[in-house]
Amino acid sequence: MAISQTSRAQDIPSVRAIFDLAWPLTLKAIMLHGIVVIDGYLVSSLGESAVAVLGLSASIAGLLLGLIVAFSNATQIRIAQAFGSADAVFLKSALLAGLVINVGVVLIGLALLAFFAGDVIDTLAHDAWIADEARRYLSVFALVVLAESVGHCLTSFFNGCGQTRLPALSYLVAVPVNVVASVVLIHGHFGAPQLGVVGAAWGSVLASVLQVGFLAVVLLWRRRDLLRVAGWRNGSFAASLRRHLVFALPIAATFGSATVALHVCGLIYADLPVNQFAAMTIIMPWVQVAGTFGMSWAQSTGIIVAQLLGRGTSGPDLDRFLAGAWRAAIVAAGVVAAFYAGICLSTPWIYAELHAETQRTLLSFLPILVLLPFPKGSNAICGNTLRAGGETVYVMHIFVWSQWLFRVPATALMVLYLELPVFWVFSLLLAEELVKFPPFHLRLLRGRWKRGGVME
Structure with missing residues (x-):
C-alpha cells in the first residue's frame, strides 16, 4: 500500500x-x-x-x-x-x-x-x-x-x-x-x-x-x-466540432465581456481631471504587463490540472498538487507586488517630465497595487482550474456579473456622479477581485470540477 x-x-x-x-x-x-x-x-x-x-x-x-x-x-x-x-x-x-x-x-x-x-x-x-x-x-x-x-x-x-x-x-x-x-x-x-x-x-x-x-x-x-x-x-467530426464549440463559447463570452468592460471603463476614465486620467493611462499598461507572470502561473496550473483530469487522477492527488501551486502563487504574487511598488516609488525618476500632481497620483496607487496580486492570482488559479474541469459556464457568470453588476456601474457612479478622487476609482480593481473571491473559492472547494465531464 x-x-x-x-x-x-x-x-x-x-x-x-x-x-x-x-x-x-x-x-x-x-x-x-x-x-x-x-x-x-x-x-x-x-x-x-x-x-x-x-x-x-x-x-x-x-x-x-x-x-x-x-x-x-x-x-x-x-x-x-x-x-x-x-x-x-x-x-x-x-x-x-x-x-x-x-x-x-x-x-x-x-x-x-x-x-x-x-x-x-x-x-x-x-x-x-x-x-x-x-x-x-x-x-x-x-x-x-x-x-x-x-x-x-x-x-x-x-x-x-x-x-x-x-x-x-x-x-x-x-x-x-x-x-x-x-x-x-x-x-x-x-x-x-x-x-x-x-x-x-x-x-x-x-x-x-x-x-x-x-x-x-x-x-x-x-x-x-x-x-x-x-x-x-464524438463519432464524427461534426459532433466533435459541436462539443468543442459548446465548451468554448462560455470562455469566448468571458473574454469578450472583459474586453468590452475594459473599453467602457476606459471611456469613463476620460471624464476624470486631466492629471488623474493621465495617471490611469500610465499605470494600466504596467498593471497588465507585470500581471502576466501571475496569470501565466494560473494558466500553467490549469493546463496541468486538465492533463491530470484527462489522466483520471484522484481527488486527493489533485488537492495535493493545487496546495503546492497555491503556495508558490503567493510567492509569485509577492514578486508582482514588489515590482508594482518599484514602479510607483520610481515615478519621480521614470516620469520626471510629468506634473507633480500626476506623480503624486501615481504614488497614491501603491497600497492597492501591493494588495492586488494576491486575490487576483488566487482567483485566476480558481478560474483556470474550474475551466479545466469543464465548469466554463460558472466561470463565465462570475466574470460577467462582477464586471457588469459591480465594476462598470461603480466606475460610472464614482467618476460621473460622485466625482471621487481617482484613488477610489482605481481601488475598484481590487474590489472586483474581492467580489469574485467567495464564489470562486467556494465552488472550487465543493470539488464538482474533479468529475466534471472532461472525457465527454
Whole structure:
C-alpha cells in the first residue's frame, strides 16, 4: 500500500513543472505587449496622425484578435485533457476542431469588418487622411489576423501538451523580423517602397507568417502520427466540432465581456481631471504587463490540472498538487507586488517630465497595487482550474456579473456622479477581485470540477 501511494505521489507534477510551463507563457505575453509598444514607437517618427492611424486600426483589429485568444484558450484546455488521457483520437479532434473554429470566426469577423469598419473609421477618425490610412492598414492587417487564427491554435496545441517553450521560441524568431521589416518598409530603406504606417502592417504580416510556418513545421515534424489516426472523438467530426464549440463559447463570452468592460471603463476614465486620467493611462499598461507572470502561473496550473483530469487522477492527488501551486502563487504574487511598488516609488525618476500632481497620483496607487496580486492570482488559479474541469459556464457568470453588476456601474457612479478622487476609482480593481473571491473559492472547494465531464 505504501508503495502504491509513493508511486502516485511521484506522478503528481511539482511546483517546478508549473514554473517550467509558466515562464515561457510569461515571456510570450510580454513580447505580445512589446510588439504593440514597438510598432507605436516606430510609427511615432511619422507624427501624431500616424500614431492615431495605428491606434484606431489596432482598436478595431484587437476585437478579432481577442476572440481568437478566447477560442484558443478553450482549445488549449481540451488539448491538455486529451494529452493527459493519452487519447490520440481526442488529441486530433481537439486540434482540428479548434483550428476550424478559429478560422471560421476570423472569416466571419473579416466579412463584418468589410461591411461596417468603414463607417466606424469615418466616425472615429480625426480627418480624411487618418481614415484613408486606417482602411489601408486594416486591409493588410487582415492577413495578420488570418495567420494568427492558425498560429494561436498551434500555440494552444503545444501549450496543452506542456511544450510552452516552442511558442515562446516562435516569438523570439518573429519579433526581430517584425521590427526590421517594419523599419525598412515604413521608411523605404534599401530600395524598398516607402509605405509609411502601412509598412508596419506588412512587417507584422511577414512576422506572423514566419511564426505560423515555424509552428506548423515543428508540429508536422513531431506529431506527424496524428495524420494517420482514424476516427473522431464524438463519432464524427461534426459532433466533435459541436462539443468543442459548446465548451468554448462560455470562455469566448468571458473574454469578450472583459474586453468590452475594459473599453467602457476606459471611456469613463476620460471624464476624470486631466492629471488623474493621465495617471490611469500610465499605470494600466504596467498593471497588465507585470500581471502576466501571475496569470501565466494560473494558466500553467490549469493546463496541468486538465492533463491530470484527462489522466483520471484522484481527488486527493489533485488537492495535493493545487496546495503546492497555491503556495508558490503567493510567492509569485509577492514578486508582482514588489515590482508594482518599484514602479510607483520610481515615478519621480521614470516620469520626471510629468506634473507633480500626476506623480503624486501615481504614488497614491501603491497600497492597492501591493494588495492586488494576491486575490487576483488566487482567483485566476480558481478560474483556470474550474475551466479545466469543464465548469466554463460558472466561470463565465462570475466574470460577467462582477464586471457588469459591480465594476462598470461603480466606475460610472464614482467618476460621473460622485466625482471621487481617482484613488477610489482605481481601488475598484481590487474590489472586483474581492467580489469574485467567495464564489470562486467556494465552488472550487465543493470539488464538482474533479468529475466534471472532461472525457465527454
